[in-house]
Amino acid sequence: MDTLREPFAYEFFRHGLLAATMIGALCGLMGVYIVLRKMSYIGHGLSHSVFGGAVVSYLLGWNFYLGAGAWGFLSALLINATGRRRGIGADAAIGIITTASFALxxxxxxxTRSFSRDFEAxxxxxxxxxxxxxxxxxGAVGAVVASAVFLGYKQLLFSTFDPELARVYGVATGRVETGFALALAATVVASLNVVGxxxxxxxxxxxxxxxxxLTDSFGRLLALSVLLGAWCGGVGMLFSFWFDIASGAAIVLLATATFAAVxxxxxxxxxxxxxxxGSAVPAPAPAAGRALAAAVTSDQERA
Amino acid sequence: MTTPFAIRLHDLAGGYGGAPVVRGVSLAVPAGRFVGLVGPSGAGKTSILKAILGVLPHVSGAVEVDGRAVTAGAPPAAVGYVPQTELVDWSFPVTVDQVVLMGRIQAMGRLPWASREDKREVAAALEKLGLGGLGGRHIRELSGGQQQRVFLARALVGKPRVLLLDEPTASVDPKTRDDILHLLVGLHDEGVTTVMTTHELNAVAAHLPWVVCVNNGVVAQGPPADVFTEPILSRTFGAPMRVLRDAETGGILVAEGHGHGPVATRRLAAVPAVAAD
Known part of the structure; x- marks a missing residue:
């Protein structure tokens, strides 16, 4: 029992646990839209892009959150604009813009090798x-993003399902995309210190x-993804303490184990x-198979 | 504002950069008319629909819907659109109700959930199209004909004055195709201006009063009895086409240039010509 309670005696752990749980939930929320838009690679790319922004912010003496956030937002907008150009596509746009930013x-x-240690985090x-x-x-980023998703639920759903038609039906898709890019950049910047x-x-x-x-319902998908993200963040932190491994790695390994089990x-x-x-009539393809097929297709498209 | 012409395209050229995919398109669709756009793949049928919707960037010319100019990025009001179902992501986690609700997005409130009125309208649209009781189903779980009708319900739930359909009878069996066409004829009878693209020439001849032949521009337009001639269709499709006519019924049957004579003759009676309205 003491082993279970022990980590909570430390203030740094309580802070870390709260941060990891909130970040897990926030990433789970944004992740639904990213996965359904078949832009899974953008999280990876944008985090690298933001890293470039973080370095430049540090060099120029800007506030980390403002500098890296603005950099990430600009990168997301550039990806969006470049990816819309015929013959380029989102995958290539992500590859170009984020790696260029990371390379910078x-x-x-x-x-300036003297401050390289500070960027390990x-x-x-x-x-x-x-x-x-x-x-x-x-907390603030989470509250703002959750409120935006709540108020723009229908617009986000329609523009994720069919962006061209959403515009035809009067959804201001340009504003939705800009807001989404801003929310994604804020999520990545807020998560950077937690998972890297x-x-x-x-x-x-x-x-x-x-x-x-686990579900074919969009509403339940949002709720489950947030809960799973929070679970992986919070419990992953505990595993990190108990097994003395890096917190980011513990969170991701727990998330992967949860995926494998489900x-x-x-x-x-x-x-x-x-x-x-009586099940002679073929049932719809298993959700697991569909998700795997979608992931494979997405990977093939990226390749 | 209502004008005698629900849709007007004047010398339109448009595309997504590079060479225009359509050029010199002039078309005037009177309010309440049911029009079929026919032509080979890549002829620009979908591009014409997208120009009417304000999605296709215009290089030159003009588009009007209900007397109001339409430009790329400024979609017209009161237009319903049914896209090609081949382009739909069937694994997307949405139910039939959620898809149909998208057609009411402008009428819905700020909150994420549907109001009682929204639910009533969605249920009425589904009932009208024979999909009552299927609102909670995932879109993938329906048959091809039902899926097509779900997207038709989404287009209709916003009570459009103009309905545009892109290949609504593609990938469905003949009975479902005829069901969909009868449904569209019924909607047309209610006064909805309807424009649909299709490859089904004989179905057009049987059900539609007006046809526009397209091949990167308008080749010809008019009632099927006037437009479905061998020279016009051969020019439209870039291949020899045979047109058989029944002297008694006025029925038309279109076939590719070679080897369909006997079959065509047998089916002729089933394809009566429709008078233009």
Missing amino acids: GVAVISK ALFGNILGVTPQDLWVI ATLIAAAIVIPPTTARL YAATAARQRLRLRQP
Whole structure:
């Protein structure tokens, strides 16, 4: 019992736990839209892009959140604008803009080696160094993004399902895309210190992909993804403390294990259903199979 | 404002950069008319619909719907659109109700959930199209004909004056195709101006009073009896086409240039010509 209680005796852990839970929920929320837009790679790319912004902000003495946030927002808008150009596509746009931004950060670091150590947290996450200011920023970003998703629920759903037609039906898709880019950039920047640039993609993609295996309802998908994200963030932090491993890695490994368990369970349930008498008529493709097929297609499109 | 012409395209050229996909398109669709756009793949049928919707960037010319100018990025009001179902992401987690609700997005409030009125309108649209009781189903779980009708319900739930349909009878069996066409004829009888693209020439001849032949521009337009001639269709499709006519019923049957004579003759009686309105 003491082992269970022990981490809560430390203030740094309580801060880290709260931050990881909030970030997990926030990434789970944004991840639903990213996965359904088949832009899973954007979380990975944008976190690298923001890393470049973080380095430049540091060099120019700007506030980290403002500098990196503005950089991420600009990158997301550029990706959006470039990806719309015929013959380019979102995957190539992400590849060009985010790696260029990351390369800029690396170039600045290599030129000024004296402060390279400070960016380990941005690359791999350092949840044990979460300050009260970080908690306020994460809380504020989470509240604003959740409110925007609540108020723009229908517009976001329609423009994710069919962006061209949403415009025809009067949805201001330009404003929706700009707002989405802003929310995504804010999410990535707020998450950077918790899971690090190298692991954010998993925090964004795994919870909604896992939730997708469990439901065909968009509303339930949002709720489940948020809960799974929070679960992976919070419990992952505890595992990080108990097993003395990096917090970002613990969160992502737990998320992957959860995905694997749900995948196996849903596949087994599907097989059982097909074996039941009277199930001669083929049922719809198992959710697990569909999600996997969608992921493979998405990967192939990226390649 | 209502004008005698629900849709007007004047010398329109448009595309997505590079060479225009359509050019020199002039078309005037009177209010309440049911029009079929026919032509080979890549002829610009979908592009014409997208120009009417304000999605296709215009290089030159003008588009009006209900007397109001339409430009790229400024979609017209009171227009319903049914896209090609091949372009729909069937694994997307939405129910039939949610898809149809999208057609009412302008009338809905700020809150995420549907009001009682929204639900009533959606249920009425589904009932009208024979989909009552299927609102809670995932869109993937429906048959091809039902899926097509779900998107028709989404277009109709906003009570449009103009209805545009892109290949609504593609990938469905002949019975479902005829059901959909009868449904569209019924809507047309209610006064909805309807424009649909299709490859089904014989279905057009049987059901539609007006046809426009398209091949990167308008080749010809008029009642099927006047437009479905071998020279016009061969020019439209860039291949020899045979047109058989029944002297007694006025029925028309279109076939590719070779080897369909006997079959065509047998089916002729089933394809009576429709008078233009």
